[in-house]
Amino acid sequence: MSSKSRKKVLLMGKSGSGKTSMRSIIFRNQLAADTRRLGATIDVESSQIKFLGGLRLDLWDCGGQDSFMDSHLTSQSSTIFRSVHSLIYIFDAESPDLTSSDTHYFLKCLGALRDQNPINSDTVVESAGGADPAEGEEAEGQGPTVFILLHKMDLVPEAQQSSKLAEFEADVTKRATESGWKGNLKFYGTSIWNETLYKAWSIVIAHLMPSLSSLRSHLSHFLELSSASEVVLFERTTFLVISSVTAPSEAEDAEDWDKRRFERISTMVKAFKLGCTRIRSPFSSLTLSSPNYTAVLDTLTPETYILVLARNTIQPAAIELNIRLARPHFGKLEAIGMSK
């Protein structure tokens, strides 16, 4: 298996910061409330996740108790930090040691990451493809990408959330730069209790996926053919958003649509799917029509769901038919196109 289709991702952070909780919600369909029963992770729990197009995610959930942290950073350092594609570092927003010992450990991890993944400009010229600039793949080829999640934001009063994140970002960025870190650091505020978790993880996953741009152009084409206003592609098990296209003609109205609609859809459809599973009738598709729009959410390929939203008076059956017709085409794409 080539290194391009197999990507090692580290999940690190202090004990109790919420690493295993996130992992079980996103990848194991657990309910947020059930994470209260999780015990501390011993050493490292690694899990392989198969994504579309043959992409494999090697997720290393690194137990965060001090003794484990110390061994990750010393005796185990080369095993853990070598050939890492991305590091996701979780900070507990409510931790009293946020800017002291928590950040201290983080800087040590950055150091280990740098030591084990020396940037070699000859070997890392990998085309990032013209991916959605907002989803940023620019760091591809620059060594591991680091995502920093300031987690449990639900415990921070709403009015203080954005300033807390901004201050934290400024502080950590400054100290990382001082410690000699040259790469990018991407910051997100998250909580398992709302859609912010899906927002951050969708970005992480988009970053791991090669040739998203070619997928986008196929989606655009589908959007035009079906005179839809928006199409969104979701990964089947995690329900993370892989890609989306909005019709240019809708650009103005789209300003009024919920800015967090994609991650909200992930959150609520996933919750509903769980409910369906509980009555042993797994979810298959959803069709909605209101006076103002029609929406269909249905399987596109064995590993994806597509949401098609049309604002004109299109019959739901017409959209359902279009999705059915598009399936063979996207099926082929998934098989060959995605992993090249």
Next chain:
Amino acid sequence: SRGREGSDEHKARPRVLFMGPRSGGKSSIRKVVFERMAPNDTLFIEKTAKSTADDINSFISIQMWDLPGGQLDPGAWNLAFEDMDAVIFVLDAQSTFNDMIRKLAVTMQKAFDANAGIQFEIFLHKIDGMSEDYRLDTLQNLRDRLTEELFDISPDLESSMNVFYHLTSVFDTSIYEALSKVIQKLIPEQAMLERLLDLLCQQCSMDKAFLFDTSSKIYIATDSSPLDNQTYVICSDYIDLIGDFALLYEPSPLGSPFHSRSPSTGSRSNTLAPMSRMDSSAVLPSSPTAPRRATSADAGRLAKGARMPSSKVKLSTGATIAQWGINNNLSLVALLRPHMMEQHAALIDYNVSTFREAVLAIFDLHLGQGEE
């Protein structure tokens, strides 16, 4: 000073009063059921002096009072009870409510004196985290003690009162089911609605059908087949899903105070956006401050003209959960047998529109009487 807007409205909206000791969970119930607050967030509800504001955009009208600690003001109380169809007493099952029972009995007597037809509903609340046996024991204990107290006040008082008991929690569907049962007793058309739903189920191969108050997930009627809790849970989850979805692609509707909610709540606002844009020919008044008299012309136009919201979820078993808007407040949610929806879509649509017209006519008739 409680405003009472027009008698037609009083007739159309069942009026319930929530009472109980401080911290029993009244505000939590109101917030969770009628304002879609996430149950976990009720921990942060501020202890404000409870107002009687009635601004709920729902089929039901509610008011809330803390059960006063010391002196009762009979004047104020009598006035409130006279207007109410039901009083819900919310008692905290996790606290020692024994001292409350005497007070409760006294209050019930006052309510009964003021309004002999009033319905008493005792919610033994916060039963989450208690074992099934313990719940039932606690309920039995409460029932015995209260019966005793009422009997002490007057032997025939207890026998002439309508008292019902419910085990509830905001953390599961028990609160919705309890409120549904309370409300159903207050709707005179309930029997008629049930017959209509039975007919619809039979014609369209539906296993179960509910008429929901859309914003609160309380069902005001269901067909007469036995109700399985799982079915209710999935149908009410479904209402949540489509309600949440409806908000994503609509500009925020005016007059939706709950629209900008904190990101920590996992559910949706109280107002159904897509419906609020429709021709407001609702037969049931959608807002207590703007009662509206519907005419039969209105009802006809609504039934045939506008495209009412509808939606369906297909399950891998082939079964379908489908939903149809009936008017601004009500929606029909049904569980259809496998492949019915694909094979008989036109027939089902036709039957549902007939059902809608019948429901609107029932409530139209009712309003007409109220206007005399």
